[in-house]
Amino acid sequence: MIFAGIVAGGSGTRIKNADKPKQFIEIGGVPVLIRTVRAFEEIGEIERIYIGINPTWYDYADKLLEEFDVSTKRVRLVTGGQDRNGTVLNILREITGIFGTNKGDILVTHDAVRPFISERIIRDNIECAQKNIACGTYIPSDDTIIRTTDSLTVSENLKRSELMRAQTPQTFEISALCECIDKLGQEKLSQLTDTCGIMTECGYPIHIVQGEPMNFKITTDHDLMIAGLMACD
Numbered sequence: 001m002i003f004a005g006i007v008a009g010g011s012g013t014r015i016k017n018a019d020k021p022k023q024f025i026e027i028g029g030v031p032v033l034i035r036t037v038r039a040f041e042e043i044g045e046i047e048r049i050y051i052g053i054n055p056t057w058y059d060y061a062d063k064l065l066e067e068f069d070v071s072t073k074r075v076r077l078v079t080g081g082q083d084r085n086g087t088v089l090n091i092l093r094e095i096t097g098i099f100g101t102n103k104g105d106i107l108v109t110h111d112a113v114r115p116f117i118s119e120r121i122i123r124d125n126i127e128c129a130q131k132n133i134a135c136g137t138y139i140p141s142d143d144t145i146i147r148t149t150d151s152l153t154v155s156e157n158l159k160r161s162e163l164m165r166a167q168t169p170q171t172f173e174i175s176a177l178c179e180c181i182d183k184l185g186q187e188k189l190s191q192l193t194d195t196c197g198i199m200t201e202c203g204y205p206i207h208i209v210q211g212e213p214m215n216f217k218i219t220t221d222h223d224l225m226i227a228g229l230m231a232c233d
Protein backbone atom coordinates (compact mmCIF):
# COMPACT_ATOMS: atom_id res chain seq x y z
CA MET A 1 0.00 0.00 0.00
CA ILE A 2 1.05 3.56 -0.61
CA PHE A 3 0.52 6.34 1.93
CA ALA A 4 1.24 10.06 1.89
CA GLY A 5 2.35 12.04 4.95
CA ILE A 6 2.02 15.80 4.66
CA VAL A 7 4.11 17.64 7.22
CA ALA A 8 2.13 20.72 8.27
CA GLY A 9 3.30 21.23 11.83
CA GLY A 10 5.34 24.42 11.34
CA SER A 11 4.50 27.84 12.73
CA GLY A 12 5.85 29.87 9.76
CA THR A 13 7.76 32.56 11.65
CA ARG A 14 9.53 33.83 8.50
CA ILE A 15 6.33 35.34 7.05
CA LYS A 16 5.66 38.73 8.56
CA ASN A 17 2.26 40.09 9.60
CA ALA A 18 0.55 36.73 9.13
CA ASP A 19 -2.12 35.77 11.66
CA LYS A 20 -1.72 32.09 10.87
CA PRO A 21 1.02 29.61 9.83
CA LYS A 22 1.88 29.79 6.12
CA GLN A 23 0.22 26.45 5.29
CA PHE A 24 -3.16 28.02 6.10
CA ILE A 25 -2.70 31.24 4.12
CA GLU A 26 -4.93 31.46 1.05
CA ILE A 27 -3.43 31.83 -2.40
CA GLY A 28 -5.93 32.41 -5.21
CA GLY A 29 -8.72 31.81 -2.68
CA VAL A 30 -7.52 28.34 -1.61
CA PRO A 31 -5.31 27.66 1.46
CA VAL A 32 -1.82 26.37 0.68
CA LEU A 33 -2.48 23.14 2.62
CA ILE A 34 -5.65 22.37 0.66
CA ARG A 35 -3.80 22.85 -2.64
CA THR A 36 -1.12 20.40 -1.50
CA VAL A 37 -3.68 17.84 -0.34
CA ARG A 38 -5.54 18.10 -3.66
CA ALA A 39 -2.33 17.31 -5.57
CA PHE A 40 -2.02 14.05 -3.61
CA GLU A 41 -5.73 13.23 -3.96
CA GLU A 42 -5.15 13.13 -7.73
CA ILE A 43 -3.02 10.00 -7.28
CA GLY A 44 -5.58 7.20 -7.02
CA GLU A 45 -3.01 4.61 -5.86
CA ILE A 46 -2.48 6.46 -2.56
CA GLU A 47 -4.53 4.66 0.08
CA ARG A 48 -4.54 7.43 2.70
CA ILE A 49 -3.17 10.92 3.01
CA TYR A 50 -2.17 11.84 6.57
CA ILE A 51 -1.63 15.48 7.54
CA GLY A 52 0.57 16.07 10.59
CA ILE A 53 -0.76 19.21 12.32
CA ASN A 54 0.43 21.22 15.30
CA PRO A 55 -2.06 20.49 18.15
CA THR A 56 -2.84 24.24 18.46
CA TRP A 57 -4.10 24.28 14.85
CA TYR A 58 -5.77 20.87 14.76
CA ASP A 59 -9.37 22.10 15.06
CA TYR A 60 -8.70 24.90 12.59
CA ALA A 61 -7.34 22.40 10.03
CA ASP A 62 -10.27 20.06 10.67
CA LYS A 63 -12.76 22.86 9.84
CA LEU A 64 -10.73 23.81 6.77
CA LEU A 65 -10.97 20.27 5.35
CA GLU A 66 -14.74 20.42 5.83
CA GLU A 67 -15.04 23.91 4.32
CA PHE A 68 -13.10 22.87 1.21
CA ASP A 69 -14.95 19.54 0.82
CA VAL A 70 -11.92 17.33 1.38
CA SER A 71 -13.19 13.77 1.79
CA THR A 72 -12.18 12.25 5.14
CA LYS A 73 -12.38 8.82 3.49
CA ARG A 74 -8.78 9.18 2.37
CA VAL A 75 -7.53 12.31 4.16
CA ARG A 76 -6.91 12.18 7.93
CA LEU A 77 -5.38 14.55 10.46
CA VAL A 78 -2.69 13.39 12.88
CA THR A 79 -1.25 15.41 15.76
CA GLY A 80 2.23 16.65 14.83
CA GLY A 81 5.37 16.10 16.90
CA GLN A 82 7.93 18.55 18.35
CA ASP A 83 9.69 18.88 15.00
CA ARG A 84 9.60 17.61 11.40
CA ASN A 85 10.74 14.06 12.14
CA GLY A 86 8.57 13.89 15.26
CA THR A 87 5.61 14.59 12.98
CA VAL A 88 6.72 11.92 10.46
CA LEU A 89 7.03 9.49 13.38
CA ASN A 90 3.45 10.22 14.54
CA ILE A 91 2.19 9.65 10.98
CA LEU A 92 4.11 6.35 10.82
CA ARG A 93 2.64 5.23 14.16
CA GLU A 94 -0.86 5.98 12.88
CA ILE A 95 -0.28 4.01 9.67
CA THR A 96 1.37 0.99 11.29
CA GLY A 97 -1.20 1.00 14.14
CA ILE A 98 -4.02 0.61 11.62
CA PHE A 99 -2.48 -1.27 8.70
CA GLY A 100 0.49 -3.03 10.38
CA THR A 101 4.10 -2.94 9.12
CA ASN A 102 4.04 -4.69 5.78
CA LYS A 103 7.08 -5.23 3.56
CA GLY A 104 6.77 -3.08 0.45
CA ASP A 105 4.43 -0.44 1.90
CA ILE A 106 5.55 3.07 0.95
CA LEU A 107 5.29 6.46 2.68
CA VAL A 108 5.59 9.60 0.52
CA THR A 109 6.45 12.49 2.90
CA HIS A 110 5.90 16.03 1.66
CA ASP A 111 6.02 19.60 2.97
CA ALA A 112 2.53 21.17 3.22
CA VAL A 113 4.07 24.41 1.97
CA ARG A 114 5.07 23.04 -1.45
CA PRO A 115 1.65 23.26 -3.11
CA PHE A 116 2.84 23.30 -6.73
CA ILE A 117 4.08 19.72 -6.71
CA SER A 118 3.50 17.92 -9.99
CA GLU A 119 1.94 14.51 -10.54
CA ARG A 120 5.19 13.48 -12.27
CA ILE A 121 7.26 14.12 -9.13
CA ILE A 122 4.86 12.14 -6.91
CA ARG A 123 4.73 9.21 -9.32
CA ASP A 124 8.52 9.16 -9.81
CA ASN A 125 8.98 9.12 -6.01
CA ILE A 126 6.64 6.15 -5.60
CA GLU A 127 8.31 4.20 -8.39
CA CYS A 128 11.80 5.03 -7.14
CA ALA A 129 11.08 4.04 -3.50
CA GLN A 130 9.43 0.81 -4.65
CA LYS A 131 12.66 -0.11 -6.46
CA ASN A 132 15.25 1.39 -4.11
CA ILE A 133 13.74 1.70 -0.56
CA ALA A 134 14.62 5.39 -0.09
CA CYS A 135 14.54 8.42 -2.35
CA GLY A 136 14.34 12.18 -2.23
CA THR A 137 13.58 14.99 -4.67
CA TYR A 138 16.50 17.23 -5.61
CA ILE A 139 17.15 20.13 -7.94
CA PRO A 140 20.52 21.41 -9.23
CA SER A 141 21.68 24.67 -7.70
CA ASP A 142 21.87 27.63 -10.12
CA ASP A 143 23.81 29.64 -7.54
CA THR A 144 27.29 29.01 -6.21
CA ILE A 145 26.98 27.75 -2.64
CA ILE A 146 29.50 28.70 0.03
CA ARG A 147 30.13 27.53 3.55
CA THR A 148 30.42 30.07 6.36
CA THR A 149 30.88 29.48 10.05
CA ASP A 150 30.13 33.05 11.21
CA SER A 151 27.79 34.50 8.52
CA LEU A 152 30.42 37.24 7.96
CA THR A 153 33.13 35.60 5.87
CA VAL A 154 33.30 32.75 3.37
CA SER A 155 35.03 29.68 4.77
CA GLU A 156 34.78 27.60 1.60
CA ASN A 157 33.51 27.74 -1.98
CA LEU A 158 31.74 24.46 -2.70
CA LYS A 159 31.87 22.69 -6.05
CA ARG A 160 28.53 23.59 -7.65
CA SER A 161 28.43 20.64 -10.04
CA GLU A 162 28.36 18.30 -7.01
CA LEU A 163 25.59 20.14 -5.15
CA MET A 164 21.83 19.87 -5.33
CA ARG A 165 19.04 21.45 -3.27
CA ALA A 166 16.68 19.14 -1.43
CA GLN A 167 12.96 19.44 -2.04
CA THR A 168 10.23 17.03 -0.99
CA PRO A 169 8.73 14.42 -1.43
CA GLN A 170 11.11 12.15 0.40
CA THR A 171 9.81 8.63 0.07
CA PHE A 172 10.55 5.40 1.91
CA GLU A 173 9.71 1.77 2.31
CA ILE A 174 7.87 1.94 5.65
CA SER A 175 9.42 -1.07 7.39
CA ALA A 176 12.95 0.14 6.58
CA LEU A 177 12.14 3.66 7.84
CA CYS A 178 10.65 2.27 11.09
CA GLU A 179 13.73 0.11 11.65
CA CYS A 180 16.07 3.11 11.17
CA ILE A 181 14.02 5.33 13.50
CA ASP A 182 14.18 2.66 16.21
CA LYS A 183 17.97 2.44 15.79
CA LEU A 184 18.62 6.19 15.88
CA GLY A 185 16.66 7.29 18.92
CA GLN A 186 14.87 10.57 19.70
CA GLU A 187 17.87 12.88 20.19
CA LYS A 188 19.47 12.10 16.85
CA LEU A 189 16.08 12.31 15.08
CA SER A 190 15.48 15.85 16.29
CA GLN A 191 18.89 17.01 14.99
CA LEU A 192 18.08 16.06 11.40
CA THR A 193 16.47 18.68 9.15
CA ASP A 194 14.97 16.14 6.80
CA THR A 195 13.79 12.54 6.78
CA CYS A 196 16.28 11.22 4.20
CA GLY A 197 18.94 11.91 6.86
CA ILE A 198 17.45 9.12 8.99
CA MET A 199 18.02 6.59 6.23
CA THR A 200 21.50 7.93 5.45
CA GLU A 201 22.47 7.51 9.12
CA CYS A 202 21.43 3.86 8.81
CA GLY A 203 23.53 3.34 5.67
CA TYR A 204 20.77 3.32 3.05
CA PRO A 205 21.60 5.11 -0.22
CA ILE A 206 19.11 7.85 -1.10
CA HIS A 207 18.14 7.76 -4.76
CA ILE A 208 17.56 11.01 -6.59
CA VAL A 209 14.26 12.04 -8.19
CA GLN A 210 14.50 15.22 -10.25
CA GLY A 211 12.66 18.12 -8.65
CA GLU A 212 11.21 21.20 -10.33
CA PRO A 213 11.60 24.94 -9.65
CA MET A 214 7.79 25.19 -9.28
CA ASN A 215 7.96 22.79 -6.34
CA PHE A 216 9.48 25.49 -4.13
CA LYS A 217 8.82 25.80 -0.41
CA ILE A 218 6.76 28.82 0.62
CA THR A 219 8.94 30.21 3.39
CA THR A 220 9.14 34.02 3.09
CA ASP A 221 6.86 36.93 2.09
CA HIS A 222 8.59 36.89 -1.30
CA ASP A 223 7.71 33.20 -1.82
CA LEU A 224 4.14 33.95 -0.83
CA MET A 225 3.92 36.73 -3.39
CA ILE A 226 5.24 34.44 -6.17
CA ALA A 227 2.84 31.69 -5.07
CA GLY A 228 -0.06 34.15 -5.22
CA LEU A 229 0.87 35.05 -8.80
CA MET A 230 1.21 31.40 -9.77
CA ALA A 231 -2.20 30.60 -8.28
CA CYS A 232 -3.97 33.24 -10.42
CA ASP A 233 -5.55 31.38 -13.31
Ligand SMILES: C[C@](O)(CO)[C@H](O)COP(=O)(O)O
Nearest residue numbers: 084111166167168193194217
Ligand atom coordinates in the same frame (compact mmCIF):
# COMPACT_ATOMS: atom_id res chain seq x y z
C1 LIG B 1 12.84 18.73 3.84
C2 LIG B 1 13.15 20.08 3.27
O1 LIG B 1 12.05 20.60 2.59
C3 LIG B 1 14.25 19.91 2.24
O2 LIG B 1 14.66 21.12 1.73
C4 LIG B 1 13.48 21.07 4.32
O3 LIG B 1 14.56 20.61 5.02
C5 LIG B 1 12.33 21.32 5.25
O4 LIG B 1 12.61 22.41 6.06
P1 LIG B 1 11.60 23.01 7.14
O5 LIG B 1 12.51 23.33 8.24
O6 LIG B 1 10.59 21.96 7.46
O7 LIG B 1 11.00 24.22 6.54
